[in-house]
Amino acid sequence: MLLALPFRGTWRVRNSPARRVPSHGTHLFATTYAMDFIAVRDGRTAPTRDWRTLLATEPPDRFFAFGLPILAPAAGTVAAVHSGAPDHEARRSPLALAGYALTQASRAGGGAAAIAGNHVILAVEGGYVVLAHLRAGSVRVRVGDAVVAGQEVGLCGNSGNSTQPHLHLQAMDGLDPFAARGLPMEFRSYRVSGRPGIVDRGVPGESEIVEPG
Template sequence: MYNPIIVAFPLRGEWYSPNTPGTKIPSHGTDQLGTRYAYDFIQVDWDRAGYPSYRASLPQYLLFGVPLNEYYCWGQEVYAPCDGVVVQAEDDYKERARTNLFSDLANAYKNAHYFDPAKDDVRSVAGNYIIIEYADNIYAALVHLQTGSIQVSVGQTVKKGDFIGRVGHSGNSFAPHLHFQLMDSCDISVANGLPCAFEEYEIFQDGEWKAMTNSIPTNKDRIRFLKYNAENTE
């Protein structure tokens, strides 16, 4: 058993985590690139069969791919999960204009299992990303961000809940999503993952929303976090 580091949920609204340490460890099938305890977050249509993450039809998705703006989460705001200092902020890596299931999955598998930090560009995996130093040897990485969306720069101090970027599809991404992890180094290529839990969020259970504290969502949970919106509409 491990004691996770507690951070704030980095998104607002409803989300689903298909890859989470609440279901399996390593959550992404590998310990490379600091991903042992990493999360992926997407938005889905809970009323459609299969809970798709896009507005298009399944045949279009399989045969032709889907433009990024057809994904529910693309462009959604990302927030700082903790107080800290920005130590890396990369924002010039282009996103592919549309998804392609087979090529994206092949690319994801290749990078997850064969990435060589000695010769490969970490942006081929991370795309556009922000790394925040939270404490000594604790870094938060927010990855695959939308090109041109990053709101912070290296050396900047951020507070928990600050708007820092938008969900994108850059780098090693099977579809627009936020990849989030804590790690022991600011260098993704050599970092070890660190376990983390979220200080508060809700899950939809038995027809109602249930508050969760210092918890780790599973891949069966419908997640919601609205506190930021509530605070700013008072």
């Protein structure tokens, strides 16, 4: 599936399928080729580091990604929306991350909504696209709405199974993530930090910093 990057500015790629498949270590919830994007400035995800960064949780609004517009990566129709999930405290501390990992199974047991948090699913040419972990109260669209590529659908948040504000993006061949299969994604017209020119079509690599071309 060929998509546009669903944001403005510079974002770091995590869990890229260019590194491994399944990209998130599992085929569950059609995440086989899913990708994560974290907004960065000068390579940093947040302007602040203090004792909470090392030992505790942090408010999500510390992070550059929190509240940034998330855009439709292709024209389509809104097929599903989940809203109302809270934004969690963020975790960079190894101690906070260790405790969070212990509750991973219980979140997975809560189903796709517990994992994805606030999210929008678009029916597009070739399948469905999920934009997940949106900010509480930020979803701008309703089921049945027609959207164009580049239209704002919500804001980046830290809802669902998320340790810091970021966008989770995946494509699948059906609306139900329990039954669907993940589909590979490619992106058109983007830049990679440190490289000249524009990538006409490709899959960003792990840890690359990308922005729309």
